[in-house]
Amino acid sequence: xxxxxxxxxxxxxxxxxxxxxxxxxxxxxxxxxxxxxxxxxxxxxxxxxxxxxxxxxxxxxxxxxxxxxxxxxxxxxxxxxxxxxxxxxxxxxxxxxxxxxxxxxxxxxxxxxxxxxxxxxxxxxxxxxxxxxxxxxxxxxxxxxxxxxxxxxxxxxxxxxxxxxx
Amino acid sequence: xxxxxxxxxxxxxxxxxxxxxxxxxxxxxxxxxxxxxxxxxxxxxxxxxxxxxxxxxxxxxxxxxxxxxxxxxxxxxxxxxxxxxxxxxxxxxxxxxxxxxxx
Numbered sequence: 001x002x003x004x005x006x007x008x009x010x011x012x013x014x015x016x017x018x019x020x021x022x023x024x025x026x027x028x029x030x031x032x033x034x035x036x037x038x039x040x041x042x043x044x045x046x047x048x049x050x051x052x053x054x055x056x057x058x059x060x061x062x063x064x065x066x067x068x069x070x071x072x073x074x075x076x077x078x079x080x081x082x083x084x085x086x087x088x089x090x091x092x093x094x095x096x097x098x099x100x101x102x103x104x105x106x107x108x109x110x111x112x113x114x115x116x117x118x119x120x121x122x123x124x125x126x127x128x129x130x131x132x133x134x135x136x137x138x139x140x141x142x143x144x145x146x147x148x149x150x151x152x153x154x155x156x157x158x159x160x161x162x163x164x165x166x
Numbered sequence: 167x168x169x170x171x172x173x174x175x176x177x178x179x180x181x182x183x184x185x186x187x188x189x190x191x192x193x194x195x196x197x198x199x200x201x202x203x204x205x206x207x208x209x210x211x212x213x214x215x216x217x218x219x220x221x222x223x224x225x226x227x228x229x230x231x232x233x234x235x236x237x238x239x240x241x242x243x244x245x246x247x248x249x250x251x252x253x254x255x256x257x258x259x260x261x262x263x264x265x266x267x268x269x
Contacts, residue, residue: 008171012179019183019206023190028198035202042209049176049220054212054231061235066205066242073246074198077253095192099185106181110174131228139229146236153240160247 008048015041028079032070039063053131176217184210197249197259201242208238 018038025031039062046055135143183206190203212231219227253259 002170005171008175012175016179016182016186019186022202022206023186023194023199028196031199031202035205038206039209042213045176045179045213046216049216051216051220051228051231054216054228054235057232057235061239062205062209066239069242069246070198070202073250076250077198077259079196079198079259091193095189098192099189102185102188103181106178106185110177110181113174113177130225131232134225134229135232139233142233146233149237150240153244157243157247160244160251 004048007044011041011044011048015045028074029071032067032074035070036063036067039067051131053128173217173221177214180210180214180217183207183213195260195262197252197261197264200261201245201249205238205242208234 015038018034018041021034022031022038025034039058043055043058043063046052046058187203187205187207187210190206191200194200194203212234215227215231215234219225219231249259252264256264258264
């Protein structure tokens, strides 16, 4: 078993464990911290896939900015850990059935999937230039529209979180 | 598992993470945790895109992931603002108690 393989198993199993912890923890702060770990392991998988730029972005934007925002909101709302609820057989059965059906379908599809075709010629090897060049040449318009969307989102957030004056 | 890691392994991990996200959305009652589970779903899709990008040798997958991350950041900001506004009005973020259409 090569280093790549063992790293893959380590990162993916740790990531799935963190995913279970996110939805199993009763305290939202613990859920958020498990999610931070999950994002870090995901960045590890990105590095294995030679997407170094995206791994850095993943750590900076997700584990850094987004999760800090989550933790701030949890702190601001002062949420208590949800108390033990009544046993909701219907909800749990629904969740397990939906997720299980999805996994079953996935296994069926993956079993008949052959080798990838490798249609492209770009052997980008995670070079930053190879990833960023199409961003600024072929995909310039979507890039600019994304910037506009971020502006709109900022304005929307300010509007939403403004105290209402009566 | 003697064969080397390939595209299918990554797709399987991505699918399992997506299923976990779906289960979280259906099972949990806390709006914030539901939102976190949605982030997990987005990340699962991202992993599938990067894996396809590597094994098909097409760089477009990574470009798309870049956009997904940018949009997700905007989406988180707006979603959390909505949750905060909801909490100000109703003093709860449990989706069990947020069951009326009018505010």
